[in-house]
Amino acid sequence: MTVVEYDERIVVVDVGLRFPTPEMVGIDLVLPDFTYLRERAREIEAIVVTHGHEDHLGALPWVLRELASAPHSPGLPPVYGGALTMAMARSKIEEHKLRDVQLEEVQAGETLELGPFSLELVHMTHSIPDSSAVALGTDLGTVLMTGDYKFDQTPVDGPPADVSRLAELGREGVLLLCGDSTNVDREGFSPSESVVGPHLEEVFARCEGRILVTSFASNIHRVQQVVDAAQALERKVALVGRSMRKNVGIGRTLGHIEIPEGMLVGAREIEDFPDERIVIISTGSQGEPLSALRRMAYRDHPQVELKAGDTVVFSATPVPGNERAVNETIDRLYHIGCDVVTPRDAPVHASGHGYAEEVKLMLNLVKPRYVMPFHGDFKRLRLHAQLAEAVGVAPEDIFEGDNGLPLELDERGARFGAREQAGMIFVDGVEIGELADAALRDRRMLSADGIFIVVVTIAEQDGSSVADPEVIFRGVPFLDQADELVEEIRLTVESSLQRAAGEEIREVDLLQQALHDDLAQLVYDRLRRRPMVLPVVVEV
């Protein structure tokens, strides 16, 4: 999520989310911290979305909900983007039951005035149709944000990226270029999406049994190419996985994908056709726990049962961090007896992000005064900066930023300003918020060593124990010696209480603290682990 501010008016470009790492125990989604926007809700002119991927669009419902509830909210800002992007936004808005959201389709090339900004979308190519760069004009100059892009000269559908318009903007003068850094570490040019189709057909031609292809559900052009290859080999196509069916539905409505009449079969009908007449297109290319493919690999899918002789084609590469989940899925497929084809075996995937030469081409077309690499880890921001230097941008005009670090531009030049609040907030179930560090820390502790709960009941009058302490534990391993330890805990409670009585400690909080210290030490001595120890003192 990027905030562009001029003359006290704001345009927000992209509102993405990310998926949690294993350390974020129990967290479902990670959103950008909205605090800065919330405090400036009245200043927001518009939200612009470059394309429909989750890491650019996924946080939209949460941002809107947050802005709707902001103090002095003037109502929600309009949301701009391409037709497919807005269709995907609409589907999210409806899922979240949000009202009064103004979604505005923008054609690439048309210019809108948004307060002190002019807005233009420039058509780009990427692994989802309807991707754009965003040009925001101001009195001071133009900021160009590339969004995610590659320079695909032979896209499967629609025109190639609008290099003419980029060149024109470059000639007119671009103040700042913020460019995608995802593949800056890959040399040369990325292969065109169009090369994937013939390779898929080659792979399909060698298969005698059923074929299952898994890819990102939003990669509509890939789905089209799978459909084309299936058609060439006279196979029917079944779509499996909720998001696959949904995105193909949206893509067909908007004319981005064409599936011949009678070619689609339902997941329950797959068994009605001979194996060599079926291609299944499925979600799960990232090994996601509840995805269709993962469930099939673990023989736990309600409709599709994979078997020896089936071929599973991974028409996608694992997003960094998903390698293990993908490998586990592949291994289960081998265990079933399936054959597996990945991009390592055949060119059945093409990345949607341009390689180093494309990043240089972008820099040369746009000829920006200043460069701020975007969308990559620190390593890729650095490599992007090196590419900018290689095409002649002065090192002092390149800004390797960080989340929350604003770049300030004016007549005198460009520099980083003071840090603003930024970072991650978590979605846990349906609630969002800055999940207190304490809660995450507690969860890590609970998950590492479990918990001991010791309930101590004392008389209000004199603090004497009026019932045997209750000792409960969860997630604590190997307690063959449990009875003994429970007995020791009871004895320790007695002696703690006696010592507390001797020191005239009667306040429940202080008693609990004293008990905690003694019991935690005992448990550590016995188990050499540090489960959470939670004494509860009840006065009766």
Next chain:
Amino acid sequence: MTVVEYDERIVVVDVGLRFPTPEMVGIDLVLPDFTYLRERAREIEAIVVTHGHEDHLGALPWVLRELASAPHSPGLPPVYGGALTMAMARSKIEEHKLRDVQLEEVQAGETLELGPFSLELVHMTHSIPDSSAVALGTDLGTVLMTGDYKFDQTPVDGPPADVSRLAELGREGVLLLCGDSTNVDREGFSPSESVVGPHLEEVFARCEGRILVTSFASNIHRVQQVVDAAQALERKVALVGRSMRKNVGIGRTLGHIEIPEGMLVGAREIEDFPDERIVIISTGSQGEPLSALRRMAYRDHPQVELKAGDTVVFSATPVPGNERAVNETIDRLYHIGCDVVTPRDAPVHASGHGYAEEVKLMLNLVKPRYVMPFHGDFKRLRLHAQLAEAVGVAPEDIFEGDNGLPLELDERGARFGAREQAGMIFVDGVEIGELADAALRDRRMLSADGIFIVVVTIAEQDGSSVADPEVIFRGVPFLDQADELVEEIRLTVESSLQRAAGEEIREVDLLQQALHDDLAQLVYDRLRRRPMVLPVVVEV
């Protein structure tokens, strides 16, 4: 860990461990299930270890401890292996304070009689010195287990793999070959370890600041090559990380590594030398949480502070599953301003496992009657089987096995027998055992959504509540609405107790069950999450 059994006598080959996956919450190590051995402690003739890596040697102390405590234990079986392997075993035995362990160094080529078996180690090359294949002869024929190997024709130290002896064994007739499958999916021959040295020197020559090289501490030949490259460029060497210092120490004692007098400097002395005169060799190539490099990357190492201008060379590739941890480490290094060189950037690593052509060469040298692919996931076992078919082994003579599935060989042929108990057991702190599924499930539940504890104190006489219920929660997020929920929980407790009283339920377990059902429902309704809900009823 492999058990070879003949005439009711057992030789155990390798006793490895693995490291836990994130789902194994709070687990430190994963060992093979020893039940089968424990029940047959009296039949164990010997333990043989092919080489000193953790996944072949690491479980030795645990196995021995288990056997020592087995019923009717006749004392511990002797342990056989090469000199370095036994030195590493000794260090583990001492750490675990085990006594009366008989460690026997075996020279490659010598033959020992162990009950009905003859034992011979065949010299192989791998990423640790002193690696061997194990040939176990019986009246029925010879079983050859390759251990981990590559056919390195120009090893850094010592002779190449003993292909002559393998060929001789092949001519004499090998009944069963159990071969390493790690790199069966890589085409051609693996590069020699010797090619790494010159590339390291090339990379070093380009560096102006300090150089840090990280690799596996047991890869003594790699350390030697780093030392040689450092010497060529007149840099001193510092060893950082406990296991690096320990393994280099053992390697020097046994003559596997030579470091010139005066070349080593202590970690604290690094700052005394100019940056361009220092090479640091460090653990942490896998991004391990507490490793030296990881701590440096997070600016948390007591002796070494990395800075802009330093170059960090990863002379290792991530073991599958460690990619994310390695990438995080690399990104932190970029953030500090270090330059980073990985095997993707320059050939600064060579795998210790042979590629497909080497696996075929092994099959052709040994000409086994039967083949059982070893040491790989299901995918690699399958690919190994395909390679065996490609060199002419009949499909019915190839056995793709699974842990616990014994292969039975006799005069009539070979076949899988009935499954034996096998699998994983967990080490949690210092305790080992089959961590009850319940404990792991509890931990997952605790880590996902936290825990609610509700303490209810009732009078023994009539079951009436004698104190306000205590409500405690941990790891539960976003409780702005906590007060309200706590109040609702108290009300629910009241109504549950009343209903229980009406139904004359007085037994504490039943009361707790009733409270659990009502409270879990309430918490789910309010939070849409399922934290663990633990009602504790105390009678006074």
